[in-house]
Amino acid sequence: MNWQLPKINWANFFMDTGIIILKLTVIYLIYIIVKKVGFKLIARSFQKLEERKEISLGRSRTLQSLITNIFSYALVFVFIVTVLELFNIKATAVLAGAGVVGLAVGFGAQGLVSDVVTGFFLLLEKQIDVGDYVTTGSFSGIVEAVGLRTTQIRSFDGTLHYIPNRMITTLSNHSRGNMRALVDITIPYEKNIDEAIKILQSACDALAEEEPKIIEGPNVLGVQNLGTSDVVIRVIAKTENMAQWEVERKMRKVLKEALQSLQTEKD
Template identity: 65%
Template sequence: MDVIKDYDWPGLLTNAGILLLKLLAIILIYLIVRSLGSKIIKHLFQKFEQQNNLSLGRAQTLQGLTLNVFAYILIFIFIVMVLDLFHYDPTALIAGAGVVGLAVGFGAQGLVSDIVTGFFILLEKQIDVGDYITAANFDGIVEQVGLRTTQIRSFDGTLNYVPNRGIINVSNHSRGTMQALVDISVPLEKNLDETIHILQSACDHAAAGLPQIKEGPNVIGVQELGASEVVIRIIAKTENMEQWRVERVLRKEMKDALDRYHASSAQ
């Protein structure tokens, strides 16, 4: 009991309070630096995009990667400062990590493969944020390209996290002009030449009101011949990500044109 009574409790509480204040200060500094650093990086990339005429997708890709690396470095510094606060030598941890790394090296091969693959994806400019791609059995829009994973948003809203090592083949549907393709079925007994003429007139009318169309649309001709109908194919070249809208407009225009033709023929 005498030992407990003689123990310097006020001094101990004072030291604990100082330690807690230092820890809170480190956390506060970490949060401030993270917030300011993120804002500075975003501002610098906005200026870099304007000065170097960089595409929005490419700028967002590089910005996301830089923020990712910045966050990893900041977390590492934060951990080192906290360890130092508790008088634990960070160099001992790093040396121990080297020994432990030998034991878990085989298990970390996947992580290394993710980082290396992600590096080459960025270096070769295979994909950018905003691109419509097919990769690892997923179709969707790229939302983020990171050091370890790539995020792909499917058209039903699902966000897919794909490890970079899983991206073996990439089909990028957002490079260059895209193709709108529409197949129209018409009864076999209808006059084929007249039907093609009507469809082409509808295509020309649609093209006049759609600046997204870069070439065409053109009626290619009969795609398929059935027992009671023929399938006529129409093709147009469009801006990226506008092919579906153009297809919808073309279907409506051609349906309306054929309805008018059939109505006038019935009179």
Template identity: 60%
Template sequence: MDFINFEAMIDSLLTIGGQLLLLIIVYLIVAPLGKRLVASSIQQVAKRQKLSEGRSKTLENLSLNVFTYVLLFFFIVTFLGILGIPLGPILAGAGVVGLAIGFGAQGLVSDVVTGFFILIEKQIDVDDYVTAGGHDGVVEELGLRTTKLRGFDGTLHYIPNRNIQVVNNHTRGNMRALVDMSIGYGENIDEAIRVLQNVCDQFTSDERLKEGPDVVGVQSFGSSDIVLRVIAQTEKMEQWAVERDLRKAMREALDEEGIEISLPHRVVLNKDE
């Protein structure tokens, strides 16, 4: 009798083991195929709707996250079912535990709700340069719980969505390149403007520029300098490179014309003298 029970137990274990093995195999097959199908579907929708590349990447990453969570949920439920563990008491217990930890989970709910509205309102897309949650960088991923920003020093910031109170998106529309050049008070302002404008005219064919650059005139008078301002409209993420190139070219042009670049001056008065 004991031998028969032992044999039945072995058969039961083998059956359960086979089902679990089959479940794992199915999961390992469905997971990559499902992700590929989701990504392909989002790309087709983005092409039909003529969505930007950043928006397409945002929707793709979010859809893949949702698919992964749903697939993992079904895997766990099926796994418990194969083991013969009743789901009713677990769900009831989960309700009690959920009530107990509900206050502690308010942050998670806030993350999801905030992330949902950020997505719906199109405040952020992947590859946008933004300032959010006290950090600035390029958006690598917008998730339901966290947003990932890659800083210019290479640091990857994980920001809980509930901490994103204000979003400054620096890549919507054309960006502004702004360059201030200082000349000494003894220099001819009109001549300096002419030299700087000649440099600006050489940049008008630059593909990075949408408008300008142009010298707008005298910006301010400093303690030892006159500040001339140059403004241009650029493609997004190109403003810094354009500013660097303009500064270099303008400094060289002013030097060639003998126009002095202002340097700080300090006057020392000797009381005895």
């Protein structure tokens, strides 16, 4: 028997291939345009809400991040289905007919549903907002985005952590209400404690008048601990949120200068 390869009409082949490539290009361009327009409309809508002060800045950024995330997932899904339809492939038939793929999707969906449900309650109960300083598990940092599946937390060394929402079993939010600035300062045993406390409190009162981020105090509580060669005196202040570290640095500088001036006067 003589086997002959079927003749290929190259003109039709290249024409059909060109049409498919053209359609794919058009679909992709439409996807890019819709994505950019959608992102701009979402951003503009929340910007108007912020200008009208109908929603807090942190809450606005959180919801904007979430809606943008949902929009991206929906758009990618429509894009994939459209491409499959272009090749006359039914997306539902693929998922239903591929037993192994369907099983894998089923197992993956369990984690996805858990992520979505956990993220929903995080937002519903207002446990977290973009810009909050939080601690969850071994991660601490500033929340940059709350997505449909993951929450992004940037630590203070610049590392960006992508945490699946289902992994957030415990959450500490350090950005709710005023915070506390705490400074422990040591003085030698031979120094007069009452006089040192008086000098430190005077320096704290002066700092409170010039630092608007201090809500209450600073107050010298007194002796906190007795060391082997010195006495530990504790000073605390109530500050605006996220200003506690700045205030602590200023308190250390002012208290050190106050004690130095006391030593200079005696010398």
